[in-house]
Amino acid sequence: MQIAPSILSADFLSLSSDLPVLSQMGISVLHLDVMDGHFVPNLTFGPPLISSIKPHWPGILEAHLMMTNPDDHLKAFVSAGCNRIIVHQEVCWHLHRTLQTIKNLGAEAGVVLNPATPVETISEILPFVDLVLLMTVNPGFGGQSYLAFVEEKIKKLVNWRKGNSYLIEVDGGIKAEHLSGLQSMGVDLAVVGSALFNQNPVSENLKDLLTHVTSNI
Numbered sequence: 001m002q003i004a005p006s007i008l009s010a011d012f013l014s015l016s017s018d019l020p021v022l023s024q025m026g027i028s029v030l031h032l033d034v035m036d037g038h039f040v041p042n043l044t045f046g047p048p049l050i051s052s053i054k055p056h057w058p059g060i061l062e063a064h065l066m067m068t069n070p071d072d073h074l075k076a077f078v079s080a081g082c083n084r085i086i087v088h089q090e091v092c093w094h095l096h097r098t099l100q101t102i103k104n105l106g107a108e109a110g111v112v113l114n115p116a117t118p119v120e121t122i123s124e125i126l127p128f129v130d131l132v133l134l135m136t137v138n139p140g141f142g143g144q145s146y147l148a149f150v151e152e153k154i155k156k157l158v159n160w161r162k163g164n165s166y167l168i169e170v171d172g173g174i175k176a177e178h179l180s181g182l183q184s185m186g187v188d189l190a191v192v193g194s195a196l197f198n199q200n201p202v203s204e205n206l207k208d209l210l211t212h213v214t215s216n217i
């Protein structure tokens, strides 16, 4: 299982030194929490910051779009350098079309569900997605507590994966003690924000987190 750092809790001015550390320690996916202040009660960043990050990140940039109108911004995020775009099922009236648009722009297409949204709402489009992201907090802020009830949704997605090829990613409230259990359930990527970016050096936090996953592949 891979750890995908979320920069939401990072000091953005320190990213130019933190990102090479993450990359050298084997991290290949960076999670970008884009918030519009409407879909979630917080406002973060958009394509300009992502364009600044791109030259400093050799791996995958995945944008988690927490916005009410992702269709209007897909091209801008791909142009800024995102390799994967993840949209919320809850705001996509024509989800299949949105996912096809993302792929036609040359990026991987992901769909994300809030904790209360049943996985059954995306059963028909699983053959068309590269990744399913399950929120284990209500989106909008880092540093919240992990919602264990979402694990039932993980188990369903793992069962349904036979015959499909989507990655399973979880996001929110994930700390070291959650990692081995998530890995054994069949999760492919775990997003970690405040457990990685806090008062301790990123390298120390990541070293500890990596002891809880067999290999960061």
Ligand code: DX5
Residues within 6 Å of the ligand: 006, 008, 009, 031, 033, 064, 137, 138, 139, 140, 141, 142, 143, 144, 171, 172, 173, 174, 191, 192, 193, 194, 195
């Ligand atoms: C929340 C974001 C998450 C969050 C993770 O809306 O989607 O990616 O930043 O941060 P932690 O790990 O602190 O919950």
Ligand code: ZN
Residues within 6 Å of the ligand: 006, 031, 032, 033, 064, 171, 191
């Ligand atoms: Zn996120």
